[in-house]
Amino acid sequence: MTINSVSDEVKNRQLIVFPCAKYSAMLDIVLMGLNHNTAPVELRECLAFSKDEIADALEAFKRCPAVREVILFSTCNRVEILMTAENRAEAVEAAKEFLSRVKKVPKNEFEKALYIHDGDEAVRHIFRVASSLDSMVLGEPQILGQIKDAYRTATLKKTSGVILNRLLHRTFFVAKRVRSETGIGDHAVSISYAAIELGRKIFGTLEGKKTLLIGAGEMAELAVEHLIRNRAGDIFVANRTFERGLEIANRFHGKAIRFEEIENGLQYADIVISSTGAIDYIVKGKQVKGIMRRRKNRPLFFIDIAVPRNIDPEINRVANSYVYDIDDLKSVIEENIEDRKKESLRGERIVDEAVIRFRSWYESLDVVPTIVALRSKMEMIARSEIKKTLHSLNHLSEDDYQAICRMTNAMINKILHDPTIFLKSNGHHGNASIYLDITRKLFKLDDEN
Template sequence: MYLVTVGLNHRTAPVEIREKLSFTEDSLPKHLDKLTSSGIVRGCVILSTCNRTEIYAAVLDVDKGLTRIREHLAKCCRSEHSELKNYLYTYTLFDVIPHLFRVVSGLDSMILGETQILGQVKTAYQVACEHGATNRVLNTLFRQAITVGKKVRTETMIDRNAVSISYAAVELARQIFEGLDGRTVMVIGAGKMSELTAKHLVANGVESVIVSNRSAVKAEALAKQFGGRAVRFDELIDHMAAADIVITATAAPHCILEKPELVKVMEMRNGKKIFIIDIAVPRDVDPAVAEIPGVNLFDIDELQHVVDSNLEQRKKEAHKAEKIIKEEINEFWKWLSMQFVTPTIAALKKRGEEIRQKEMQKAYNRLGNLTDREKKIISSMTNSIVNQLLHDPVMELKKYALTKQGHLYTEILQNLFNLDVPNEKKFAAERPEECPLDAESNSGGHPGGHPGGHPGEHPGEHPMRNHAVGIE
């Protein structure tokens, strides 16, 4: 069997295409059944998020498997295969491994280092596993990938430091107030940025929300979303005294908050500090407001500076993550390479034992009545001959399994000895109870229970990058 991936994401497809191929969790079993029903796809996992849809599969034939997956996606998208292919990317054989490891680590996300993708990959695998749509190779690959995602976030700081305007505002507010529990936020304007920032603040402990907008209807709607209250726009200064955090993002062509008004607000607050986030362009808040004691004012440029600085820090951490991924790829590759040759080695030993038993029985018949001791001596001798004869081919095959000639040596050995190598049934889907997500914790996350990883080769330099990776 061979590993393949077909997918699209925020870089390759516009939202109108992505939304057509966005699968709900409840619909995944149906798609898994359709993909595996032909027999070409022997196992698959479907990862579907708002920014990507990817199908990871173990297939009997790479070209036929890719065609089957693309046809299924085209049918779901209700478009021609020739149309959809412009938005799709494909990873085959060895390239599937680094791609999945980078995805689960947040290195392939719209926001570098985002954490949500790890849970999404875990859910996608769990659904496929419980539905019996996975097999031995996919189980090991996804367990390893999930472990890699956890390791990257544990050993680097790639998911620290806010890299969006709205979340940067939250982080700054948390620093200013040393925590957000019990705080009150006032939202001036009912735009998307204000809504998103308020959502992040509420999710991080802000207790109550006050909304003010020139349109009372929009103010009421946004306030209802957060279980807050709406106030009249011409009364917002009076109510601002109750707010610890103010988010303002109106479309006004001039400042709506001047220094004298904020002086009045601070008097009503008895000097308690206030955090003002002005994300409007043109600005809603007079820059002179920052001169008032207790007022912490940030405009969108200052927030963007924080985001840019944090993004640079995440990029540095991404280099550390790439090193971890490189090591883990090497460990998985060793395991996968051994799986490729193991059936051939088993078949070779089986052929040797069949010949030994056949010739040994002939010898017994010719020699006449033999004692049990004499039979044991003959059996031991023939067993030793076969083992010694096969030892070097087996050792060499294991060695070559990790090189670009591995698959060639395997095929040559099969042909030379006319071996009957078990097909994909050897690695058919395992029972659900044999692929729990907790399994990776029992073996340190390495296939076959390997100890900690060792420095591996870069994916782009791997000797078997363009050669067949499969399980016979």
């Protein structure tokens, strides 16, 4: 009974120790992927993975001997496979085979779109991708979440080991740093969001601000959604056909008003978004002057997304009313994109620094497997000696047995303490490999595996 529990415990230990011992030789970090710059959308959609497919793919990679660790992530703009392998070429070949087989696309069709990075370049690439320095819309925030999801899947499937765990944690850290220390995510780069930002500069908070939506369109509705998310107040919808207006109003839990009531509605609304197909101005300068008096000059913000314009640009000259048309918003966005580009240079610097840091950790890694192997050898000896001794000591209680196990563990820790410190210290002036070699020979570690 006691002995069985010993061997159980030993088995558990084995499980913890052996995955690490897998890294006895230095592994390469390899990244293979394609993105919006290298592959057209037709190809990207053929190779994209859904969340479930990713999990299945990781299962499949587990059975592939050329690949040690793997994380796969796929967004609408990219598919990336991040691996560690003993032999880079074999791993890449395996990954290509896999893509071709699972996605049923002949290899030669996507091979040209692929980029393959290894070592520092692979590390840099994943850092840049997560920091959104490599995104189509520079600084967009979704990518980090997508990588986090992919990593979670990989940890659940246990395909991510020491190296990728560390790499991904560094990645998240770097991405966060880039976001908080540079302005890469500052200021809107979409029309609807730029309008919302402007609204904030005028009203301070959008909470409780009433919106009048004239006509409907994708961009206008997107802006309304942003407003709702910012807890804006009532939404009125005016449409040429009242029924259609009613439909849109229902979607936003707003109120439909008749097209003729717009002037009246301007008295209550704070934000007016218009995108109708009208050829003439729907709201004219003269009208607004009168309305501003009735509103006691509370600010009124017109967002004119329509082409041709719906809102008389003269209104911008009326005190406390502001008009932005589609071109104005576009130029705001262009400025913001320029700013993000400038900020991205600072982001690249943070990435460079992180790559160097990661490399120094990675280079120290070959010490780790030696230490791990040394410890597992000690533990194996202890395990078999305990087993032998306990055979003849049946009178010991469970507590006594536990005490002996603890004592043995403590002895192993004490014995290994100094050699571990020695191997980990950087005091060998670059000759760490000599000492590692001696250690491996002295304890005959290499034959163990």
